[in-house]
Amino acid sequence: MPEKKCLECGIAFKGRADKKFCSDQCRSAHHNVLNSDVTSYVRNVNNALRRNRRILDSLNPGGKIKVTAARLKEEGFDFRYHTSTYKTRDGVIYYYCYEQGYLPIEKNYYLLVLKQDLFQ
Template identity: 50%
Template sequence: MKEERKCLTCGEVLFGRADKKFCNDNCRGIYNNKKNKMGDDYFRKVNSILRKNRRILEEMNPKEKSKTTKEKLLLNGFNFYYYTNVYQTKQGKVYYFVYEHGYLELDNEEYALVRKLDYI
């Protein structure tokens, strides 16, 4: 006797093809959304922080170059742990970038803000 196959989402008995897993498109969509949601939450949180960091750098650097303090960045909600890439100059200076907007730590908790459009 054949084992009864059931929908992976709602548990209804399946009829038709031997490899069928869902009773309809709605159940298939619910299953896949739930399966993908676990990983998506992490990416969504990281992307949200990166977008916020980029927006802060963009607002604080309306020109190509400017300066600010660590305190001002933190007061605006900047998170120094999240950036998209790092660029080290021949002189050993390290720029941290959030997409095309970057910052370089200077003396006395000051930061140089830059925008590098050739990253796009």
């Protein structure tokens, strides 16, 4: 049987034929390094989505309000990220960050809405 070496630290070890790491620590360290860039990207996107939702929620306590694009940007809103869209029969597109939504209306104005069907 050929000698196996740990993929993380290179130490020789004995064990099952399909075993690749000498310990749980080496296995975890190896996979953490492999997934760190993906994990970092996902974490950054999720943080942006949560921030967007929090901003929409704070600016829209009544469920429907008109705000300026400048106000959204001032609060730190990132228009690149949303969780879903809804297209009406008229072709109007609402953008949602979870249950909080926004609709571009006039130039530099947005209508903030709350997706009501989630609460019924």
